[in-house]
Amino acid sequence: MIDFSRIQKELQDCGRDNDSSGIRVSPKADDLTRLTGTIPGPIGTPYEGGTFQIDITMPEGYPFEPPKMQFSTKVWHPNISSQSGAICLDILKDQWSPALTLKTALVSIQALLSAPEPKDPQDAVVAEQYMKNYQVFVSTARYWTESFAKKSSLEEKVKKLVEMGFGEAQVRSAIESSGGDENLALEKLCSG
Amino acid sequence: MISDSITNASATAAPSARDFGKKKRTNRSAKLKQSKLGLRREQWLSQVAMIHKGDKEEMESNRRTGSEKPDQRDRPVENFDGQGREEENNSGGTDRHESFIESLSNSPNSILSGMNSIPNFSSSSSSGSGGSCSGNITEEEDADDDGCLDDWEAIADALAADDEKHEKENPPESCQERENIKQSASPTDLISGSDVAVRDAKPDCQRTMSRKQKSNQAWRPDDKLRPQGLPNLEKQCSFPVMNLHFSSVKVPSSCPICYEDLDLTDSNFLPCPCGFRLCLFCHKTICDGDGRCPGCRKPYERNTVKVEANVQGGGLTIRLARSSSMFCRS
Structure with a gap:
């Protein structure tokens, strides 16, 4: 049985002070078992300027079990799977404490973005790049942030795609059908 | 003299x-x-x-x-x-x-x-x-x-x-x-x-x-x-006073785990030397699981808890014995 009253209160607490941290938690559905967390990329890192979305699934035993968290935004980070968005963070596994909250967990993920642990990697390719070729890692991470974590406005996307040579009406419908994802819309446009 | x-x-x-x-x-x-x-x-x-x-x-x-x-x-x-x-x-x-x-x-x-x-x-x-x-x-x-x-x-x-x-x-x-x-x-x-x-x-x-x-x-x-x-x-007489003292300083008014209000028993309950307080229900749930304190992640010292339980139990049995004998007499 999930402690919904606690989740409810956590959501209220997050809503109260999201201005200072930029961290938000909002329910995906009405049942409060699936939530979406949003963290801004830490300043001074390749993730600066990005806004990262995290899918949160509340387990039955919450808060005695950790919430399941996974990046839905693609991130280039040694401890985050570039494919699935799975996060390698101890407090989401064996070091979870019931005293932690969704907010503190998201803060920890934010801290993980600014302090990668390549010796305990989730994504071995990224970790190897981080260790062997840090500059390439930084530029890749920044590119991914620019590509996936920055919410450009609809008009910017339309303008970009129109500049590529597609018709504006075509572009708008492609963006709409791909859920606002610029790259997905481009794929659709290219495939016809 | x-x-x-x-x-x-x-x-x-x-x-x-x-x-x-x-x-x-x-x-x-x-x-x-x-x-x-x-x-x-x-x-x-x-x-x-x-x-x-x-x-x-x-x-x-x-x-x-x-x-x-x-x-x-x-x-x-x-x-x-x-x-x-x-x-x-x-x-x-x-x-x-x-x-x-x-x-x-x-x-x-x-x-x-x-x-x-x-x-x-x-x-x-x-x-x-x-x-x-x-x-x-x-x-x-x-x-x-x-x-x-x-x-x-x-x-x-x-x-x-x-x-x-x-x-x-x-x-x-x-x-x-x-x-x-x-x-x-x-x-x-x-x-x-x-x-x-x-x-x-x-x-x-x-x-x-x-x-x-x-x-x-x-x-x-x-x-x-x-x-x-x-x-x-x-312990017996000044515990409530101490509680008042602590409650203004230290004791949270609600359980940090379930966010329910702590009652008097809960706020007297100090299961871990790190000082992390929680309600008895959450403590029970944690002890049924991995049994680690949410505050410091150290396992709850079973002995300490036991000693506390013994002290409390002793006090309870004494009082029970007394009150039950009272009942018998009256």
């Missing part, structure tokens, strides 16, 4: 003490059957009676020579104790009052002690109407260590009369008697009540009265302060 006052006091106190002794024997015969100290006291009584037969005749010479010091050293203890007993019997109203206060002071601690206070009150009130001493006797007999309690009273009286320095040695002694005090706060209080009545009963006995006042001085801070000085009583 001290020995002289003892001689005088005991000499003047002697006749009335014998009177008290007669009443006492009839009153206490049932009560002292099971008590070792009671038997000893009977011996003392007979000694005193024997001595007093000679005392009236030899009172003058006795006062001059002070030849019976060994016996008289026993006698003050006996006298005070006897008077204490006598007044204990007479002070049913005081008893009711005291026990009610005791029940009040106990009541915040738990529901059990709150329940305890009810039979306690009713029994002592019934003892006030019926036999004046029934409440006291049965209460003392209910406690297994009745003899120790009497012994403790006697020792404390003797100490107060003998030397104030012994007061410093008293706390270690009384440490053994914590349980007695904890259980029988009202009998202890009765002594102070008895002292008041002693003055009424023996206004002519100046020496003894001054002695009693001395012992009052020794007792009064004890009656009020000693319970607070004793760890167990401190």
Whole structure:
């Protein structure tokens, strides 16, 4: 049985002070078992300027079990799977404490973005790049942030795609059908 | 000087003490059957009676020579104790009052002690109407260590009369008697009540009265302060106060795990030395799982918890035993 009253209160607490941290938690559905967390990329890192979305699934035993968290935004980070968005963070596994909250967990993920642990990697390719070729890692991470974590406005996307040579009406419908994802819309446009 | 006052006091106190002794024997015969100290006291009584037969005749010479010091050293203890007993019997109203206060002071601690206070009150009130001493006797007999309690009273009286320095040695002694005090706060209080009545009963006995006042001085801070000085009583009496203190500083108003409000038991519950507090339900859930403190992630020390549980359980069983015996009696 999930402690919904606690989740409810956590959501209220997050809503109260999201201005200072930029961290938000909002329910995906009405049942409060699936939530979406949003963290801004830490300043001074390749993730600066990005806004990262995290899918949160509340387990039955919450808060005695950790919430399941996974990046839905693609991130280039040694401890985050570039494919699935799975996060390698101890407090989401064996070091979870019931005293932690969704907010503190998201803060920890934010801290993980600014302090990668390549010796305990989730994504071995990224970790190897981080260790062997840090500059390439930084530029890749920044590119991914620019590509996936920055919410450009609809008009910017339309303008970009129109500049590529597609018709504006075509572009708008492609963006709409791909859920606002610029790259997905481009794929659709290219495939016809 | 001290020995002289003892001689005088005991000499003047002697006749009335014998009177008290007669009443006492009839009153206490049932009560002292099971008590070792009671038997000893009977011996003392007979000694005193024997001595007093000679005392009236030899009172003058006795006062001059002070030849019976060994016996008289026993006698003050006996006298005070006897008077204490006598007044204990007479002070049913005081008893009711005291026990009610005791029940009040106990009541915040738990529901059990709150329940305890009810039979306690009713029994002592019934003892006030019926036999004046029934409440006291049965209460003392209910406690297994009745003899120790009497012994403790006697020792404390003797100490107060003998030397104030012994007061410093008293706390270690009384440490053994914590349980007695904890259980029988009202009998202890009765002594102070008895002292008041002693003055009424023996206004002519100046020496003894001054002695009693001395012992009052020794007792009064004890009656009020000693319970607070004793760890167990401190725990019992001042826990709510401490809670208030802590609640303003430290104790969260709600459980950090389930966000429900902490009740009094929860806010008394400190399962981990790191100071992380949580409600008993969440603690139970955690202990059913990995059993680590949410605050410091260290495993809950089972021993500490056990000891706490034992202490609490002990207190509960004591109170239960007492209250159940109260129920049986009433």
